[in-house]
Amino acid sequence: xxxxxxxxxxxxxxxxxxxxxxxxxxxxxxxxxxxxxxxxxxxxxxxxxxxxxxxxxxxxxxxxxxxxxxxxxxxxxxxxxxxxxxxxxxxxxxxxxxxxxxxxxxxxxxxxxxxxxxxxxxxxxxxxxxxxxxxxxxxxxxxxxxxxxxxxxxxxxxxxxxxxxxxxxxxxxxxxxxxxxxxxxxxxxxxxxxxxxxxxxxxxxxxxxxxxxxxxxxxxxxxxxxxxxxxxxxxxxxxxxxxxxxxxxxxxxxxxxxxxxxxxxxxxxxxxxxxxxxxxxxxxxxxxxxxxxxxxxxxxxxxxxxxxxxxxxxxxxxxxx
Numbered sequence: 252x253x254x255x256x257x258x259x260x261x262x263x264x265x266x267x268x269x270x271x272x273x274x275x276x277x278x279x280x281x282x283x284x285x286x287x288x289x290x291x292x293x294x295x296x297x298x299x300x301x302x303x304x305x306x307x308x309x310x311x312x313x314x315x316x317x318x319x320x321x322x323x324x325x326x327x328x329x330x331x332x333x334x335x336x337x338x339x340x341x342x343x344x345x346x347x348x349x350x351x352x353x354x355x356x357x358x359x360x361x362x363x364x365x366x367x368x369x370x371x372x373x374x375x376x377x378x379x380x381x382x383x384x385x386x387x388x389x390x391x392x393x394x395x396x397x398x399x400x401x402x403x404x405x406x407x408x409x410x411x412x413x414x415x416x417x418x419x420x421x422x423x424x425x426x427x428x429x430x431x432x433x434x435x436x437x438x439x440x441x442x443x444x445x446x447x448x449x450x451x452x453x454x455x456x457x458x459x460x461x462x463x464x465x466x467x468x469x470x471x472x473x474x475x476x477x478x479x480x481x482x483x484x485x486x487x488x489x490x491x492x493x494x495x496x497x498x499x500x501x502x503x504x505x506x507x508x509x510x511x512x513x514x515x516x517x518x519x520x521x522x523x524x525x526x527x528x529x530x531x532x533x534x535x536x537x538x539x540x541x542x543x544x545x546x547x548x549x550x551x552x553x554x555x556x557x558x559x560x561x562x563x564x565x566x567x568x569x570x571x572x
Contacts, residue, residue, distance in 0.1 A: 252337045254344045259353040266369055267343050271304035272296035273371040274341075276380055277418075278307050280326035281335045282436045284377060284409045284416040289339050291406050292375040301372055302342040306365060307332065308349040315354050324471040326421055331442065331470075345369065358388035362396045373402040411435055428474040428532040440528045443470050447484075447523045450510065457542060459549050460517070461493070461510035464525060472509065477533045479556045480511055483526040489513045492556045493527070496536035514553070531559055 255265050274292035278285045289305065296303040311323055327335065329346070336344055347353065347365070356364070361382050366374050374393070382388045388396075390405045397403055408415035416436055424432045425441065434440050443466055450463030462482065466472060472495055480493045493511030511527065533552055539545040 252341055252344065254333060254346055256346050258348045259350060259356065270299065270301040270370050270372045271343060272299065272301050272373045272375060273304045273306055273366060273369060275306045275374060275376040277311065278332060279418045280421045280437060281332060282416050282418065282421055283411065283438055286438060287409050288375055288377050288406045291404060293340065295373050295375060295404065299372055304343040304345060305336055305341050306345040306347060308347050310349050312349055315349060315351055322468050324469055326418060326471055328467060328470050331444065358383040359396055367400045371401045373404055375404040375406060377406050378408055422471065425471060426474045428476050430473065430529055430532055440530055443472060443527050445509065445525055445527065447520050447525060449521060450508065457546050459512045461512045464509040464511065464527065466509055473529050476535050477552060479530040479533060479559050481528040481530060482511055482513060484520055484523050489516050490560050492552050494536060
């Protein structure tokens with residue numbers, strides 16, 4: 252998969268030669284609605300003998316238009332998004348920097364420069380896609396703006412439990428720890444990334460050593476609580492359980508941490524870049540009366556996690572929607 256970075260005004264020599272079917276969108280989360288767009292574009296590209304291209308952006312448009320008191324957090328960082336695109340057999344990704352200069356491009360010029368000039372023979376996007384002011388740069392106005400230079404294919408909404416799949420819904424269920432619904436929305440378990448750093452080493456004294464994971468500032472975490480999880484270290488997945496929370500048993504006013512206890516694992520991996528696959532919500536974070544009460548609960552959590560992984564292995568892994 253080729254990744255082409257474009258900064259407005261871009262260098263036209265960067266554009267890939269030959270016809271493409273262009274799927275457009277921000278694609279945060281790459282949920283089932285996004286996948287429907289990419290799948291439709293893929294089928295069109297294969298039918299036309301063209302390459303499948305995706306045009307997406309390095310950051311959300313609100314960075315340009317609004318003031319944010321805290322950093323914007325995404326369901327999928329750029330790197331994670333690119334990993335998923337590659338898994339979906341995308342040939343070319345145009346990663347466009349969303350800047351004030353880009354935001355001021357008129358719809359007619361945007362269509363010329365970011366669709367026609369990219370050699371699109373067809374542009375595919377969701378029913379609610381916009382590429383400028385909502386009233387003048389949407390999927391209703393695009394066919395007229397295209398002026399016959401390429402076909403326009405609008406993909407209807409995909410519904411889950413009578414709701415149109417959307418990144419907003421995905422963020423809501425993630426914050427609630429509803430990983431079952433989130434997995435249905437994304438079609439795969441939710442993943443985050445991070446680096447293993449030193450913690451207080453209290454888990455080791457309790458018989459449950461943990462990886463303390465420092466996560467990117469722009470990446471969304473599930474809501475606070477205890478989860479069944481898997482961690483990929485150097486390309487190998489390990490089963491375990493983890494907590495996103497404040498270790499309230501050991502005092503108030505503590506910073507939020509991400510700590511994961513891996514089963515049958517005792518290696519030092521500080522500094523390793525890892526992926527965390529969040530499998531299932533187990534329970535809320537609790538304040539226990541003492542360390543022994545916490546240890547008893549951790550043993551019960553480990554049993555629950557073991558039963559989950561045994562069931563997962565018996566059914567042959569995750570179902571893919």
